[in-house]
Structure formats: C-alpha cells, structure tokens
Amino acid sequence: MKKVFVMLSGGVDSSVTVALLKKQGFNVTGVFMKNWSKGSFCTVKEDQKHARIVAAKLKIPFYTFNFEQEYKSKVFKPFISGIKKGITPNPDVLCNEYIKFGVFLKKSLKLGADFVATGHYAQIRREIIKHKLQISNKFKIKNPKLKTKKSKIGISIYHLMKGIDETKDQSYFLYRLNQFQLSKTFFPLGNYKKIKVREMAKKLELITAYKPDSQGICFVGEEPFEKFLSHYIKENPGNIIDKKGKIIGKHKGARFYTIGQRKGLGISSVKPFFVIKKDIKKNEIIVGYEDDKKLFKKSLTIKDLREVFPNSLNILKKDIKNITVRIRYRQEDQKIKNIKLLKTGKLKIIFQEFQRAITKGQSAVIYKRDEVLGGGIIC
DSSP: OOEEEEEOOSSHHHHHHHHHHHHTTOEEEEEEEEOOOOSTTOOHHHHHHHHHHHHHHTTOOEEEEEOHHHHIIIIIHHHHHHHHTTOOOOHHHHHIIIIIIIIHHHHHHHTTOSEEEOOOSEEEEEEEEOSOOOOOOTTOOOOOOOOOOEETTEEEEEEEEEOSOTTTOOGGGGTTOOHHHHHTEEOGGGGSOHHHHHHHHHHTTOTTTTOOOOOSOTTTTTSOHHHHHHTTSOOOOEEEEOTTSOEEEEESOGGGOOTTOOTTOOOOOSSOOEEEEEETTTTEEEEEOTTOGGGEEEEEEEEEEEESSTTGGGGTTTTGGGEEEESSTTOOOEEEEEEEEOTTSOEEEEEEEEEEOOOTTSEEEEEETTEEEEEEEEO
C-alpha cells in the first residue's frame, strides 16, 4: 500500500483530500506545517487543533513539521526585501516552490512517504514519451528536474493542468514546480468543485466543513497590510502627486503601496484615485483615475523563467492562438499577440488587449488552453 503524506492545514480542502485518498486505498498520514507563529492575528494554534481533530476523526496518524526557519529565509525575507525595492512579490508562489514542495516533500520522502498531497485545485496528468526526449537550452532555464524513471514503455512526463472549478483554480501558484515534484504529488481536488467538497465534508461530519476559506497572506492574517509592513519597514513620508505634478496628499512611504491600489491613499475626491506609478528613489507615488492610460499596458517582460516540463515553452510561437497568460490570481486568461525571447534571457509578452495594473514582482503564468506551460517574474 502506497504511503501518502497530506498537508493537513486545518481547512476544509485538505480535510477532504485525506478522505478521498483513504477511499482510494492509500496509507495516509496527516501533517500540519508550522510555518509562522508570530503576531496577534496568527491562527496557527487554532488551525493545528482543527487539523489534529480531523486526523483523529478520519483515523490517520498525525504529525507537525516545523518549518519556521525555512519559511522565514525562503519566503518571508525575500518578500520584505522585494517590498523595500518597490516590487510586490507573491509569497504563495515562493511557499509552494520552497516549502510545500521543497522541504516538506523532501522530509516526507525521507520518512517513508511515496507521495505527498495537498488540497490545491489543480490537476496533474502523466504522459508516456516513447521517443528520445531532446532537451533545449533555448530559454536558459533552470530546467525542471527530469528524474523520472525510464521503463520499457518510455519516459513519464507530468503535465500541470487547471482545476475544473474555474472559481477556485490554483494552478497559477504552482507554475514553478518541476517534474520531480509533480511526479511525487497528488491533487485529489482538481476534479471537484468547491461546493461538492463542502458537501463531502458535511457528510463526513468534519469540524472544518463550515470553516471559511483562509484569506490573504498567511503571515499577515487579518491585520491591515500597511500596518503589518510597518513592523518591518520604517515609515518614510512623501508626496502623492497627480499626473500634472501637483502635490495632492501625503503618504507613509512609497514602498507601502502597489500599482492599481485605491484604498489607503487618504485623498478625498469625487472620483477615486488609483496608484498608477511609484518612484522609490524620489519616494513619490503618482495617482490618476481608474481609466488613466498610464495604468494600462500592452506588454510586459518576465525573468527567472520556469517551464513545467522540458521544452514546454518551445511551442509558444508555433501555437500562439491557443496561448494565454495570467498576470494575477483569478484573472481571466488573456490572449497574446506575440512573444519574444530577449538576448538577456528574459521573455517579452505582448497582449492583444491592454492589461490593467501590471505589477513588478508578481508572476506571469503561461497557459496553453487548460495546461500550464511555465512563467516567470514580472520585471
């Protein structure tokens, strides 16, 4: 019987993940990851308690892995460092790459697990390649680890697909996973809609059945984002100016704001203002109205490229009509007009339509219909 370690977060999704895997005949162990425990808004104790109760209800072993040091160095510090530089990193993307499918996967396998599983709404599909796989260095990518086992029938390639629930699909956050990570992972909820998951949890009488979904960044909790940042970044008051260069307000520090932001500007106006540009050196933020042209762009450039499987990005030019890109979570797929590999190794993406509030530090994820091909960091 294959052993699966499930990341049991104390929420409804991971709880039902355990139930589904048990039903399929796997030997399941629940593991709560303690990544963050600071702050009055942190819910780690409550979440851990709920995870333990679910494990007892479903009659599986339960452990807690403490990854606070790893999380601090690989996720939190890069996040704060990025904010100080004036960009907006995505901690969920970093957490998936380095923590959930990094140290958690490594430790689970070391303890005897054959696979790990999470409550992500995404799918993994396996394909057998019979011919010899040619690896291209065209994109100069830290390529996916192809540690799949060769067999008489060929080489296994793992494809990352969207979850069927469009409102919950989380494939956007998973584009940096490599072949080895995908080959050792299950996403049982990828074939389910959230409403069905809730129904299953209720039938199983799980304590998490009615628990609301977690919102925002785990280490921020319910604390206002600007207040949270003030614990780590000193306030540096500066001017808020309009497009004509007129000072119309004061801010607490340009680093605290992001492109497209409306709330928290403290400016009274008939029409709401939005951040359309930041100047970190001058410590200024420039604001305009929602329809301001400067808030919209038709192209972006990404760095630190990843492709899900070897050569997955090579099909971009060949099948561009079926290629789409997302620049934020839950955004509708955006059609592209062209894509160019620059001499610097970066990738320039040109959209068919103007994109609102393209934000440096966020991820641009490339899809072919329902499949994730790869992506990179907007720069």
